[in-house]
Amino acid sequence: MSKRLMAMVLCLCMIACLFAGCGSSESDTAAPAQPEDNVINLWAFTDEVPKMIEKYLADHPDFGYEVKTTIIATTDGAYQPALDQALAAGGADAPDIYCAEAAFVLKYAQGDASQYAAAYEDLGIDVAAKIEEADIAQYTVDIGTNPDGKVVALGYQATGGAFIYRRSIAKDVWGTDDPAVIKEKVGGGSGSWDQFFVAAEELKAKGYGIISGDGDLWHAVENSSDSGWIVDGKLNIDPKREEFLDLSMKLKENGYHNDTQDWQDAWFADMKGVGEKPIFGFFGPAWLINYTLAPNCGGSAVGEGTYGDWAICESPIGFFWGGTWILANKDTDKAEAVGDIIEWITLDSSDTGLQYGWANGNLYGDGGTKDCVGSGTVMAKSDGTVEFLGGQNMFDVFVPANAFANGKNLTQYDETINTYWRDQVRQYTSGQKTRDQALADFKQQVADNLDVIVE
Amino acid sequence: MQTKKFSYAKWGYIFSIPFVVAFLIFSLYPIIYTAVIGFTDLKGLGMTDIHFLTDDPFRNFKTVLSNPSFQTAFQNTVVMWVLNFIPQLGLALLLAAWFTDKRSYVKGQGFFKVVFYMPNIITAATVAILFKALFDYPMSPMNDLVISLGLADKPIQFLISKNVARAIVIFIQFWMWYGYTMVVLTSGILGISPEIFEAAVVDGANRWQTFWYVTIPNIKTILLFTFITSLIGGLNMFDIPKLFLLGGPDNATMTTSVFIYNQAFSGSYLYNRAAAASMIMFVIIVFLSSILFYLLRDKDEAQMKKASRRRAKAEKVAVKGGK
Amino acid sequence: MSEKRSDQGMKICIYVVCVFLTILSLFPFWIMFMNATRSTTEIQQHAISFVPSTYLLSNLKILLGKSFDPMVGFMNSLTIAAGSTVLSAYFSTLTAYALVVYEWRLKKPFFSFIMAVMMIPAQVTMIGFYQMVYRIGMTNNLSMLILPAIASPSIVFFMRQYMYPALSMEIIQSARIDGAGEFRIFNTIALPIMKPAIATQAIFSFVSSWNNLFTPLVLLTDQEKYTLPIMVSLLRGDIYKTEYGSVYLGLSMTVLPLIVVYLLLSKYIIAGVALGSVKG
Known part of the structure; x- marks a missing residue:
């Protein structure tokens, strides 16, 4: 009898240990993020933006933050549910920067999920002046402006047809x-x-x-x-x-x-x-x-x-038709760093900005595909x-x-x-x-x- | 006997503990959540203040039941389930009978058994893409075939027709699941003591009689399982209708699960209505399953006892024989 | 004589049906394997082809050139699928054993309860589950996809249905007389008898867990935790530029382990470890 009981107890212990194991391993993964606080969480649905940010980190070795990327494809309909849960749950694992596609950007910029989006100006970006300087396509600004009239999302591409x-x-x-x-x-x-x-x-x-x-x-x-x-x-x-x-x-x-x-x-x-x-x-x-x-x-x-x-x-x-917009979480505690990345991607019209390389197809070396970008200023000095x-x-x-x-x-x-x-x-x-x-x-x-x- | 059994009762509880614990941890909250929000005004993302509908607690349920799309979806679901389940069960029974018939061994049956289940191991998304490509318009293998056979002189828009779309979904469901049903039934038949079949042969029963009077009664419990799980699976049909044509054309392949999904995720985040629709489906499924249980119950219980007795007898014979 | 002829006729009929069904069953696999060797544009222009092309290596290169490692995905998928299969098979048999062998007061209500759990539609319930997992911070934890398998109502139901006619109380009684404990009787007598049923359900459970895409997709956001189907779904990326060739290659690679597992387990279904085995 006692043997049988022992077996049962052992069995239950195993289950309990499994749970305890989960608990501890969870705190292990969460722990480093909090004290060091130099991880920027990025959520995207393709590797396009993550690659850009890799490039940014390579060009700015003294940036001081590391970027943790989560990519979930949109084709299976899981990107939005996962992103919604992650934004709602908050905490150290919450996305700091997230991408939205034309088909659903309205939800994150103006609709049900706009409450999570940070205004670009709160990230230390001088939005109005920069938009003017870069001559950003007006429709992308309209889409990225929340109901309070603040810009919360901008793209790098322009997709006028x-x-x-x-x-x-x-x-x-x-x-x-x-x-x-x-x-x-x-x-x-x-x-x-x-x-x-x-x-x-x-x-x-x-x-x-x-x-x-x-x-x-x-x-x-x-x-x-x-x-x-x-x-x-x-x-x-x-x-x-x-x-x-x-x-x-x-x-x-x-x-x-x-x-x-x-x-x-x-x-x-x-x-x-x-x-x-x-x-x-x-x-x-x-x-x-x-x-x-x-x-x-x-x-x-x-x-x-x-x-x-x-x-x-x-x-x-x-x-x-189409396009990708970049948003930031208003609860991010790395606003400045996040702002630096976002500005480089969406508003930097200089020759070292992302969009110049994107328009001329030489962001990752010569011979890449040329694409239209959000900034008219960049396109004016680029060769299409x-x-x-x-x-x-x-x-x-x-x-x-x-x-x-x-x-x-x-x-x-x-x-x-x-x-x-x-x-x-x-x-x-x-x-x-x-x-x-x-x-x-x-x-x-x-x-x-x-x-x-x-x- | 009775007292002896009583003393073992605690083991019934002990052996149920893991299930109950896992259920309490992982499923209780989601289920209560679903049951409760059907009575609230919860919609939209990140809503934290939820109000119960105090004036009319069943408002969401009424809205769903009077929703024409829900009604269409329910009809579609029933039609598509019944029309795929009947041939599916028939074919599965036939194949299971063939492959377990000890009198005429079908060469290569091991191979066939493996192969017939294979449509089930491909993901639904892949299956949906393949079938869409097969029946596409204006260019597709099916259109090439129809034109080369001279059945039509220009490409046919197969998937615009409600009946064709439904028929294809029915076929896909049938094709993906008959192997599964066959495997389940086969395992049931293999669980029957061989002595019973041997006795049937001794009694001079032919193949059909053996199947009808020996095999079927002995797998009744498994048949009940097949009916119930297929009912549940059928009324919750989701993957193929959603992935194949998004419930179209013109709602022709929209099932109740697709409807529920659309309520919750297609733009308005009507979680309350989706939950109410889920609970309605739950009630319908419980109701229909109860009928099935009731229909098969008496015979089922009696059968179990009889089978048990018969098996016990066979066991004794076997033990004797073994010695 | 005439019976023999009808036998022959039936055999032919059986083979015709079986061969036809075999073709139907293998056709999608053939298309999938062929597409794994074709380029994205070839597939876009003709989604279905019965002959291979020459892009297998370039598809493989695209697949391996992504930021994730298919081996990691394979190990994660294997951990989840094998873990949940073992747990669901073992504990469901245990629960079914409690429902069949013992007489206890809450037995009937407990069974009705299991049946009810099985009937709850999944779409909305999942929202609650995601919410819970995110709230308690257990995302990226494979155990969240493994441990719930301990409570698998449909497998319990199957095991119960199978056990009723298959397991005789007499064997259990005689084992008790021999002095074996209840737990031991379950492990050494009930489990072997249930082998065909366990093999059957293990296959189904393994397949559905292995192919499960949506739940892992929502709950696992860390690249190190991705499963194979998540990686394939990442290849599809967005509709504007999908590498179909490598998607099909990824799908083919995902399905191969399943075929292996199925072949291994199907031995029990095909041979049938019926009751006859006990008499030895």
């Missing part, structure tokens, strides 16, 4: 590939889609589609609206967004596109020019060229695939000539594009509402339901799933 088109197709249809002419042909900067559809008809006559799918048009349409999805807590369907139903139908009925969906096989095939019919162009910011068009064009030098056969011109309506675009200087188009982008019609619900909207638009254009039914079902979905008043 342009129309990216195939030079060979332009020559075939209009006899020239000059961006200035093509801009007129597609109604660049006109603020309406009329001229764009005229061009679509001309392209169709020669057997081309103007864009790959309606998703390409969506970002431009979404951003061109005067108001966002939510106004005063009520669902608001801006006439320009509602028009997307008709634009999408027009594209489909007339066969102006290949009816692809973004990020699916057929969409990528159109970049290589191997889709159902050749596609004239895509709407997108600089990163779309770098990360998506270039790797999918079927080559890596002029003459291979569609490499070098591209050019960019102004979009009929200004828009932006890209071989992929047949030697065109992309900054000529993207700098004004950044100015046209609108950062004032976003809400923290956009990601969800856009999904419902695009789903219903597809239902309508594929003939599954009427326009009115699609609108009604859309409203119902929003009312059912979000805390939003729908009339």
